[in-house]
Amino acid sequence: MALLEIKKYPDRILREKTEPVREFDSGLQELIDDMIETMYAAPGVGLAANQIGVPKQVAVVDVSAADKKSPLIVLVNPEIIHKEGQADSEEGCLSIPNYKTIVRRADKVRVRYLDRHGRPAEIEGDGILARALQHEIDHLGGLLFIDRIGRIKRGFFERRYARERSSGRM
Ligand code: NI
Numbered sequence: 001m002a003l004l005e006i007k008k009y010p011d012r013i014l015r016e017k018t019e020p021v022r023e024f025d026s027g028l029q030e031l032i033d034d035m036i037e038t039m040y041a042a043p044g045v046g047l048a049a050n051q052i053g054v055p056k057q058v059a060v061v062d063v064s065a066a067d068k069k070s071p072l073i074v075l076v077n078p079e080i081i082h083k084e085g086q087a088d089s090e091e092g093c094l095s096i097p098n099y100k101t102i103v104r105r106a107d108k109v110r111v112r113y114l115d116r117h118g119r120p121a122e123i124e125g126d127g128i129l130a131r132a133l134q135h136e137i138d139h140l141g142g143l144l145f146i147d148r149i150g151r152i153k154r155g156f157f158e159r160r161y162a163r164e165r166s167s168g169r170m
Pocket of ligand 1: 094
């Protein structure tokens, strides 16, 4: 296994459309294991493949630090098939260091996906699990949580982020 470099905003790979996985081969298994290791080392509660420079529809999620009953989930070609309710909660992203803000998302989701061996699966989650699933599936569509905040907050973020990057603090 290997730790992978996490791409940081505004790296363009974060905006690229990811491709569905068709081959569940040893290369995919290695990618998934490396992503899990990289997520835990960061540490983070989720990681999408394009965040480590691979534009494929693969993501890993583990919110067990906040929600003990929640397992490690490996999502291949995931799709949200049901959304319910609304929740405002603080969010951050490994690709956007030193910035957290409140993001509005569905409170409950149902996701259809393939597991790491290509078997169809579904998962339903609420609270932090629902948030992490939506955040990672957004990544696979080239979307970031800063795309889901208001214009004024976004402007404030962009100025601060540019300032921190130019001062070499990240
Ligand atoms: Ni993220």
